[in-house]
Amino acid sequence: MDILQNLVHMTGQRDHLRLEFSVLSTLLQLPDITQVRALEIHPFEDQYWVRPRTWLEEGQLVNTDVDFLHDPQRVALNTLPALQEGLAAKRERIAWQACTGQYILWLPVWMREQARVCIEITQSAEFSSHDLDILLAIFQVYRNYQSLLDYSERDALTGLLNRKTFDEHLLRLSNASKHTDKGQQPWLVVIDIDHFKQVNDRYGHLFGDEVLILVANLLRSSFGSQHRVFRFGGEEFVILLQAMTLDAAFTALEHFRQAVQNYEFPQIGKITVSLGFSGAHMHAPSPTQLLSQADEALYYAKENGRNRVCHYETLQALGVFNKQEQITHDDVELF
Numbered sequence: 001m002d003i004l005q006n007l008v009h010m011t012g013q014r015d016h017l018r019l020e021f022s023v024l025s026t027l028l029q030l031p032d033i034t035q036v037r038a039l040e041i042h043p044f045e046d047q048y049w050v051r052p053r054t055w056l057e058e059g060q061l062v063n064t065d066v067d068f069l070h071d072p073q074r075v076a077l078n079t080l081p082a083l084q085e086g087l088a089a090k091r092e093r094i095a096w097q098a099c100t101g102q103y104i105l106w107l108p109v110w111m112r113e114q115a116r117v118c119i120e121i122t123q124s125a126e127f128s129s130h131d132l133d134i135l136l137a138i139f140q141v142y143r144n145y146q147s148l149l150d151y152s153e154r155d156a157l158t159g160l161l162n163r164k165t166f167d168e169h170l171l172r173l174s175n176a177s178k179h180t181d182k183g184q185q186p187w188l189v190v191i192d193i194d195h196f197k198q199v200n201d202r203y204g205h206l207f208g209d210e211v212l213i214l215v216a217n218l219l220r221s222s223f224g225s226q227h228r229v230f231r232f233g234g235e236e237f238v239i240l241l242q243a244m245t246l247d248a249a250f251t252a253l254e255h256f257r258q259a260v261q262n263y264e265f266p267q268i269g270k271i272t273v274s275l276g277f278s279g280a281h282m283h284a285p286s287p288t289q290l291l292s293q294a295d296e297a298l299y300y301a302k303e304n305g306r307n308r309v310c311h312y313e314t315l316q317a318l319g320v321f322n323k324q325e326q327i328t329h330d331d332v333e334l335f
């Protein structure tokens with residue numbers, strides 16, 4: 001009965017973290033289970049890494065607040081060969097007996113051919129077929145809800161994240177920045193395709209849509225799974241870059257700008273993008289203010305030749321925005 005109530009609770013969740021907590025607490029209701037964790041799996045520097053994202057601590061489920069790259073609990077996937085082999089073979093479930101005598105069951109959450117999250121269940125006795133039936137049924141309900149949630153958070157054209165979860169991602173990222181090294185911080189980037197109206201006007205909306213999809217693919221391949229890429233609508237994209245130095249952020253964004261510039265778009269040929277970015281550390285202003293800062297830098301890039309990357313705080317230190325305000329103010333006085 002407890003399990004049924006937990007399932008009802010689980011299916012009422014509307015965000016990924018609560019849903020994850022809910023499935024883990026449902027699994028914990030089952031006898032013999034000693035530990036449940038949600039693991040995150042990420043590629044980084046030519047190999048895959050695993051770290052616990054949510055786990056049980058002193059009877060309470062807790063969620064990490066450290067970003068992936070700075071997490072001391074992160075281990076290389078090849079230190080868990082059974083999990084590595086099971087993921088490579090795209091298995092739905094992977095069973096393993098640890099040298100401590102504990103039995104472990106890994107249930108990867110497969111989405112679009114990738115498993116970035118895996119539920120880990122540990123128990124002291126071997127998993128019976130009855131245990132497996134119940135565990136897999138609970139996991140299946142969780143997966144169905146996970147994909148429904150995921151679907152509602154994605155832009156239908158490009159498959160990138162939509163505006164819905166942006167504030168939450170930004171908050172998590174800036175909170176995690178307190179664990180990062182000095183000189184590093186997360187970044188908010190706004191990207192806009194240059195003269196996109198001309199693409200639509202000359203080649204039609206369908207070709208315009210294809211450009212949006214191809215730019216989204218370039219964004220995905222340039223920023224991978226460590227960073228978050230959004231399409232807010234129209235031809236504007238937003239990236240939340242994990243904590244790094246200003247130089248590293250600038251270099252990564254320049255690479256992307258060049259990748260777009262060098263790409264041959266079918267029929268259309270060449271297009272370019274302009275980028276504006278701003279620091280998203282934990283003392284940064286509200287999401288709206290932060291977006292408008294990155295937008296100001298983007299606007300400056302557009303006004304100064306397009307096809308370039310501009311950093312808000314650098315422009316601000318140079319007094320560029322004061323001068324612009326002065327010009328606008330003078331214009332108003334003129335009229």
Ligand SMILES: Nc1nc2c(ncn2[C@@H]2O[C@H](COP(=O)(O)OP(=O)(O)OP(=O)(O)O)[C@@H](O)[C@H]2O)c(=O)[nH]1
Binds near residue numbers: 192197205206208212
């Ligand atoms: N094909 C397509 N076009 C879109 C979509 N959303 C917005 N647009 C078009 O994007 C264009 C945006 O143009 P503008 O904001 O005027 O600017 P621009 O031509 O990109 O020029 P700059 O930004 O100044 O370089 C408009 O023509 C919109 O109709 C979409 O989902 N698909």
